[in-house]
Amino acid sequence: MTPRNASFEKALSLLRFVATGTRDLPTLAALSGLPTATVHRYMKALVEAGFLYREKRGHYHVGLGLAELAAAFDLNMVLPVAGRPYLKALAKATGKTAHLAVLEDDMVTYLAKEAGRDAAVYTLENAQLEAYCSGLGKVLLAGLSPDARQKYISNGPFVALTAHTITEPGPLAQELDRIAQHGYAMDDCEVYDTLKCVAVPICNSRGDVLAAISISGAADDFTPDFIDLTRQRLQQAAQDIARKLGTNNGISQ
Amino acid sequence: MTPRNASFEKALSLLRFVATGTRDLPTLAALSGLPTATVHRYMKALVEAGFLYREKRGHYHVGLGLAELAAAFDLNMVLPVAGRPYLKALAKATGKTAHLAVLEDDMVTYLAKEAGRDAAVYTLENAQLEAYCSGLGKVLLAGLSPDARQKYISNGPFVALTAHTITEPGPLAQELDRIAQHGYAMDDCEVYDTLKCVAVPICNSRGDVLAAISISGAADDFTPDFIDLTRQRLQQAAQDIARKLGTNNGISQ
DNA sequence: TGAGATAATCTCAATATATGAGATTATAGC
DNA sequence: GCTATAATCTCATATATTGAGATTATCTCA
Numbered sequence: 001m002t003p004r005n006a007s008f009e010k011a012l013s014l015l016r017f018v019a020t021g022t023r024d025l026p027t028l029a030a031l032s033g034l035p036t037a038t039v040h041r042y043m044k045a046l047v048e049a050g051f052l053y054r055e056k057r058g059h060y061h062v063g064l065g066l067a068e069l070a071a072a073f074d075l076n077m078v079l080p081v082a083g084r085p086y087l088k089a090l091a092k093a094t095g096k097t098a099h100l101a102v103l104e105d106d107m108v109t110y111l112a113k114e115a116g117r118d119a120a121v122y123t124l125e126n127a128q129l130e131a132y133c134s135g136l137g138k139v140l141l142a143g144l145s146p147d148a149r150q151k152y153i154s155n156g157p158f159v160a161l162t163a164h165t166i167t168e169p170g171p172l173a174q175e176l177d178r179i180a181q182h183g184y185a186m187d188d189c190e191v192y193d194t195l196k197c198v199a200v201p202i203c204n205s206r207g208d209v210l211a212a213i214s215i216s217g218a219a220d221d222f223t224p225d226f227i228d229l230t231r232q233r234l235q236q237a238a239q240d241i242a243r244k245l246g247t248n249n250g251i252s253q
Numbered sequence: 254m255t256p257r258n259a260s261f262e263k264a265l266s267l268l269r270f271v272a273t274g275t276r277d278l279p280t281l282a283a284l285s286g287l288p289t290a291t292v293h294r295y296m297k298a299l300v301e302a303g304f305l306y307r308e309k310r311g312h313y314h315v316g317l318g319l320a321e322l323a324a325a326f327d328l329n330m331v332l333p334v335a336g337r338p339y340l341k342a343l344a345k346a347t348g349k350t351a352h353l354a355v356l357e358d359d360m361v362t363y364l365a366k367e368a369g370r371d372a373a374v375y376t377l378e379n380a381q382l383e384a385y386c387s388g389l390g391k392v393l394l395a396g397l398s399p400d401a402r403q404k405y406i407s408n409g410p411f412v413a414l415t416a417h418t419i420t421e422p423g424p425l426a427q428e429l430d431r432i433a434q435h436g437y438a439m440d441d442c443e444v445y446d447t448l449k450c451v452a453v454p455i456c457n458s459r460g461d462v463l464a465a466i467s468i469s470g471a472a473d474d475f476t477p478d479f480i481d482l483t484r485q486r487l488q489q490a491a492q493d494i495a496r497k498l499g500t501n502n503g504i505s506q
Numbered sequence: 507t508g509a510g511a512t513a514a515t516c517t518c519a520a521t522a523t524a525t526g527a528g529a530t531t532a533t534a535g536c
Numbered sequence: 537g538c539t540a541t542a543a544t545c546t547c548a549t550a551t552a553t554t555g556a557g558a559t560t561a562t563c564t565c566a
Contacts (some may be wrong), residue, residue, distance in 0.1 A: 005298035006523070007260040007553070012302050018389050019325035021478040025513065035555045045258035049265050050499030057513060057562060062326040063499030068457055070323030072272035081308050093513065204321055246303030246316030259552065262522070278542060288526045310533060310542060416561065 010034065011042050015051060015062075024058030047113055074224050076102060077203075079211055080112040080125075086237040087114040087213065096217030099123065102210070103140040106131060106152055115219060132158045132172060133165050135187035135199030136212045142179035143201050143209020149176060164189045165178045189219055196222040200234040205247045213238055263287065264295050268304060268315075277311030309359055317450045327384065329355060332455075332464055333365040333378075335497045339490040340367040347483055349470030352376065353455075355463070355502060356393040358406055359384060369470060385425060386418050388440035388452030388466045395432035396454050396462020417442045437484050449475040453487040458500045466491055 010032070017023060017031050029039045044062065046052040050065020075096075080100060087098035096116040100110045107128040123129075131137030131152075136221060158167040166172045179185045187197035197216035201209040215230050263285070269274060273490050282292045287412035288400045289362035299305040303318020305325065332349050333353060340351035349369040354361045360381040376382075384390030384405075393407060404430075411420040432438045454462040 004523090005260065005264070005294065007258065008295075008298050009302070011258070011261045012304075015322060019322050027291075036513090037515085037517095037555050037557090038553085040513095041258065041553085042261075044263050044515090047499070049262070051265075053331055053497070055331070061331050062323065064326065064328075064331075064352050064457060064495070065499035066319070067323045067326040067328075068459065068500065069268060069272050070315065070320045071459075073317065073320040075317075075320075078306055078308070078314050078317075084304065133495065151451070204317060206321065206324075210317075242317070246300070246306050246318035247295045247321065257552080289543085290526050290528090290545085291524080293542095294524085297544090 010038075011046060014039065014042050015046065015066075018060045019053055019062050022055070022059045022061055032244070036054045073076060075210060076109075076111060079241075083202075083211075083213065083241050084112050084114065085242055087112055090114070090213070090215060090237055091116045091234060093233060094215050094217070094226075096215045096221070096230075097123075099136060099214045099216065101136045101140070101212055101214075103131065103137075103144075106139045106155075107135060108140060110136075111211070116215075129148060130159075133161055133187070133190045134214075135185045135216070136198035136214045138175065138185040138187070139177055139199045139201050139212040139214075143203075143212075149173075161191050162189055162193050164193075166190065184253065185236070186227070187214075187216070194219050198222075198227055198230045198234060200231065200238050201239045202242050203247075204242065210242075213241070254424060263291075264299060265505050266407075267292065267318075268299065271305055271313045272315050275308075275312045275314060328360075328463060329362075329364060331498060336455075336464075336466065336494050337367065338367050339494055340365055343367070343466070343468055343490055344369045346486060347468050347470070347479075349468045349474070349483075350376075351387060352467045353401075353471065354389045354393070354465055354467075356384065356390075356397075357381070359408070361387060361390045361393060363389075364464070369468075381389075383412075386414055386440070386443045387467075388438045388450035388469070389467045391428065391432055391438040391440070391469075392452045392454050392465040393462060394464075395429040395438065402426075414444050415442055415446050420445065437488070439480070440469070447472050451475075451480055451483045451487060453484065453491050455491045455495050455502075457495065463495075466494070 006233050013032055014028060016208070017028055022171050023031070024149055025039055027034060027041065028043070029036045043052065047054050047063070050063045053061045053063040055061060083100045090098040091114040096169065098114045099110055100112040101110045108131050110125055113123055113125055118182070122248050126193050131138065141149060142172060144152065153169045156169060158172065160167050166175055184198060184200045187195070187199070189196060189197060195216060196219040197214050199212050199214035202211040202213060203209055213234055215234060261451060266285055267281060270281055276284070278296065279345055281296070282289045289425050296305065300316070302309050304317045306314045306316040308314060329474055332355065336353045337453060340353055343351040344367040345367060351367045351369070352363055353365040354363045363376050363378055363380050363382070366378050382390065384394050394402060396407065406422045406426050409422060411425065412420070413420050419428055437451060437453045440448070440452070442449060448470040449470055450467050452465050452467035455464040455466060456462055466487055468487060
């Protein structure tokens with residue numbers, strides 16, 4: 001009467017519990033609210049499907065089969081198609097240029113671009129740029145693990161593109177810390193003298209930074225109010241894109 | 254009457270089809286043998302769960318939610334526990350020492366060891382060794398992508414540990430090609446003068462090399478017959494370990 | 507090594523749930 | 537705007553899931 005694939009959802013919920021930590025059957029039963037017999041049947045099916053691996057009594061782990069399926073997930077292919085409508089909307093709403101990018105080999109790779117009314121920005125999709133000087137780049141660097149971030153910073157030198165470019169390791173490290181804390185980055189004429197930009201990260205449900213989106217345009221238009229509104233818009237869009245990709249496994253709405 | 258979680262298996266089969274290539278609903282229906290209405294219901298559930306991402310009409314992709322769950326899969330934790338019983342059996346059957354290892358940063362990391370009767374081998378679990386000179390190392394190198402393999406080879410130098418160690422890039426490249434083709438490697442006294450070894454890869458269902466297992470011992474005992482029998486035993490074990498971890502998603506028995 | 511405790515497994519009738527043919531609606535392509 | 541094709545919905549029916557309880561396997565620790 002109400003087809004909801006309850007069966008599949010139950011299996012999924014068990015999968016999630018196991019992904020959270022290895023558990024025994026009665027514990028899983030308690031956590032999921034399902035009777036032991038039912039949990040047992042599901043676990044058996046999950047193990048047979050290769051989604052779980054049963055080490056021993058009371059110890060289930062996520063299995064290779066799941067990892068193999070997930071290997072078909074291609075972020076760089078899925079991100080631009082999922083993000084483009086949001087970039088379009090942002091470009092329209094702000095009148096400025098919207099970008100979506102990921103970090104690859106410490107370089108920013110631009111995956112999608114939507115120009116605004118004032119097309120003051122010259123970038124190409126699939127182009128690569130240095131990370132330390134742009135808003136997108138700094139957000140992405142701020143999402144790196146402490147180790148990787150440290151390694152990047154010690155790998156300089158950082159060439160000055162304008163008088164505002166951050167070129168010293170110390171200040172750059174501080175800037176990245178601040179960005180990680182506040183959840184967004186500014187580019188204050190660090191690439192071009194007349195260009196500013198606001199950037200925010202796109203995160204998965206664990207909070208890992210997967211990609212970033214930004215709005216850039218003529219420096220004069222970036223008033224405090226505009227910056228604030230744009231940041232909010234970007235953050236909303238970033239969240240929507242993440243959800244569209246299937247983050248947080250439908251736990252929340 | 255026969256609880257088989259058919260529902261879950263159907264969802265899984267659809268997942269696999271999507272992982273294989275983006276498809277439209279009627280195609281999926283044809284491939285899976287299920288009616289369109291049913292496929293539709295499943296796809297909806299899969300998308301809601303974040304396992305799939307629907308780009309547009311006829312274009313489904315593997316979703317972030319699946320990738321996130323799979324992130325909980327830890328090969329280095331699961332491999333040794335899954336492999337140990339097989340190593341034990343191999344050590345007992347051959348009387349020699351069995352190893353299980355993975356490649357990390359171009360170095361062989363030993364994850365598990367089971368000593369045979371003649372404990373002629375001195376390794377430690379979790380120790381790291383150079384890859385170019387051991388059977389395990391060569392099997393793992395042979396499983397690298399052509400690019401990565403080339404990069405490794407050009408990164409020498411390869412220090413000679415015995416008169417038999419392969420130290421030249423050309424012969425090493427040839428050796429790796431041969432290993433990739435034949436599916437197993439020999440260590441002919443390349444680490445110690447009196448030590449030989451047979452090694453085979455553990456692969457996932459796509460054929461990617463995940464890890465390797467080996468049998469090593471006194472060189473004199475490695476007669477052609479012994480080598481052949483040992484190789485067969487190793488290959489069987491490698492296959493069993495992969496299956497135990499949940500490869501090939503229960504497609505075959 | 508064995509007794510006690512706890513986890514895994516099995517069975518089967520009751521019943522909630524998935525099913526799918528067919529009609530309808532949305533969307534793409536031209 | 538028209539046509540072809542994909543997506544979606546409905547609902548009576550068949551069927552697979554369910555789970556309490558009994559049984560068996562497996563650990564733990566004296």
